[in-house]
Amino acid sequence: MVNLVAVSKDYKKGKLTVPVLRNLDLTIYQGEFLALMGASGSGKSTLLNLIGSIDRPSAGSIVVDGQNITKKSQSELAYWRNHTVSFIFQFYNLIPVLSAWDNIALPLRLQKLSSSQIKRRVDNALALVDLAQRANHKPNELSGGQQQRVAIARAIVTDPQLLLCDEPTGDLDRENANKVMAILSMLNKEYGKTIVMATHDASCAEIAHRTITFNKPDFN
Numbered sequence: 001m002v003n004l005v006a007v008s009k010d011y012k013k014g015k016l017t018v019p020v021l022r023n024l025d026l027t028i029y030q031g032e033f034l035a036l037m038g039a040s041g042s043g044k045s046t047l048l049n050l051i052g053s054i055d056r057p058s059a060g061s062i063v064v065d066g067q068n069i070t071k072k073s074q075s076e077l078a079y080w081r082n083h084t085v086s087f088i089f090q091f092y093n094l095i096p097v098l099s100a101w102d103n104i105a106l107p108l109r110l111q112k113l114s115s116s117q118i119k120r121r122v123d124n125a126l127a128l129v130d131l132a133q134r135a136n137h138k139p140n141e142l143s144g145g146q147q148q149r150v151a152i153a154r155a156i157v158t159d160p161q162l163l164l165c166d167e168p169t170g171d172l173d174r175e176n177a178n179k180v181m182a183i184l185s186m187l188n189k190e191y192g193k194t195i196v197m198a199t200h201d202a203s204c205a206e207i208a209h210r211t212i213t214f215n216k217p218d219f220n
């Protein structure tokens with residue numbers, strides 16, 4: 001599903017260069033649930049951003065679902081992202097003035113779908129995260145755990161093959177973290193989604209098939 005060959009990433013800050021990833025080779029298989037662990041600053045979010053084409057590597061190639069994303073233009077990437085990959089973040093990133101339902105519908109508005117198709121997909125996504133009763137609630141009328149479940153529904157409503165999760169339980173208590181992990185596990189097992197998840201929580205990583213632990217680069 002994802003193939004990285006000799007990927008390096010440096011960030012440039014004025015005259016300073018911060019090297020983060022060096023010559024990384026990594027294959028992530030279709031249907032795999034992969035956890036990324038390691039110290040703060042070791043490059044987990046950087047790797048997720050590269051795989052999701054939010055950022056470009058300084059060197060190397062990244063192929064996702066048969067497409068070499070390092071060779072695509074920004075507009076090709078925007079289209080590709082909307083159909084192939086979704087992000088789930090630690091702090092949900094919901095739009096405060098929109099209801100849960102409208103937040104979930106948002107990515108579909110970028111696709112040419114009829115309003116009945118949008119309704120069917122959003123209702124299904126809400127039911128999948130067990131929040132049908134909260135469709136009309138705004139984010140500030142929902143708990144953190146419920147907001148994260150809305151964010152998961154928004155991520156899956158476009159039916160992407162790949163879910164990139166950046167500390168999805170980082171702001172949740174154990175009970176809500178467990179609910180979020182149960183949903184991610186169901187999406188992996190029953191819907192075949194490939195999941196890459198950065199986490200600091202070993203019990204969340206246990207649910208994954210494989211864990212890669214990043215070392216903080218000694219040049220950092």
Ligand SMILES: Nc1ncnc2c1ncn2[C@@H]1O[C@H](COP(=O)(O)OP(=O)(O)OP(=O)(O)O)[C@@H](O)[C@H]1O
Nearest residue numbers: 011013018020039040041042043044045046047220
């Ligand atoms: N846009 C940027 N500009 C400059 N440096 C950056 C940028 N983004 C990240 N970095 C640096 O890259 C390194 C890796 O950061 P990254 O966020 O990938 O780590 P992480 O493992 O996800 O950390 P955490 O567990 O705290 O989320 C850090 O030293 C960070 O300061």
